[in-house]
Amino acid sequence: MQKPLILVANDDSIAAKGIRILAEVMSEIGEVVVIAPDTHQSGMGHAITLDRPLRVNKVKNYLPNVEAYKCSGTPADCVKFGKHFLLKGRKIDLVVSGVNHGSNSSISILYSGTMSAAIEAAIEGIPAIGFSLSDFSTDADFSHTKEYIKKIVLKALEKGLPKGVALNVNFPKISEEPIKGIKICRQTDAVFRESFEERKDPYGRPYYWMDGFLQNEDSGGGTDEDALKENYISIVPAKFDLTDYQSVETLKSWSF
Secondary structure (H helix, E strand, O other), X not given: OOOOEEEEEOOOOOOOHHHHHHHHHHHOOOEEEEEEEOOOOOOOOOOOOOOOOOOEEEEEEEEOOEEEEEEOOOHHHHHHHHHHHHXXXXXXXXXXXXXXXXXXXXXXXXXXXXXXXXXXXXXXXXXXXXXXXXXXXXXXXXXXXXXXXXXXXXXXXXXXXXXXXXXXXXEOOOOOOOOOOEEEOEOOOEEEEEEEEEEEOOOOOEEEEEEEEEEEOOOOOOEHHXXXXXXXXXXXXXXXXXXXXXXXXXXXXXXO
């Protein structure tokens, strides 16, 4: 049988540990093409490049049997370029994004470049999965993700994904306790609460550093944050259609 064609992207850059691990696992499954930003693009959301040229260069000796490219654009740009130029005319069987260095659970999905790459693929009608690790430390250990990445990808290729859906997969941080399994979840209803610290540069000019925390008051159960806290892998099926259909009916009753 012909191997599936798998496009790999991320937002942490072509040099990130997570994307190399993801590409290694994908090379055990199919033909792999990697296209990733040449610099860190976390928090870019679904931004695309409109006001400057895209520069794409092949990366030599990336991994055995893996074709890799670095792109000056955003994660969404990478998927667009892969679909419409690099692999034009070929059927892409799956797009995988990550493994992100840090969680993309809850509301983070809206800010995440990792998930935007996956959602861009879903917009194009390509099955897609975004993988993230809930560990922001500089020496984060991704090793426990490999077995489950392969299991999830093989199942997605076997069963297929609903049209327009991308899977948001988050792994708990590695610990002495083994992962308990996989849970299909809903997105946690939580928000970030930001704060801004004013600082001075060496010339005495002010600049501002944003910080914040996830305010989670969702007590309904069955969320991705719940699963991660219980040492499960969370999977949330995500759609790019943001329409609130219940509100459509409510708004129809308004008099304009």
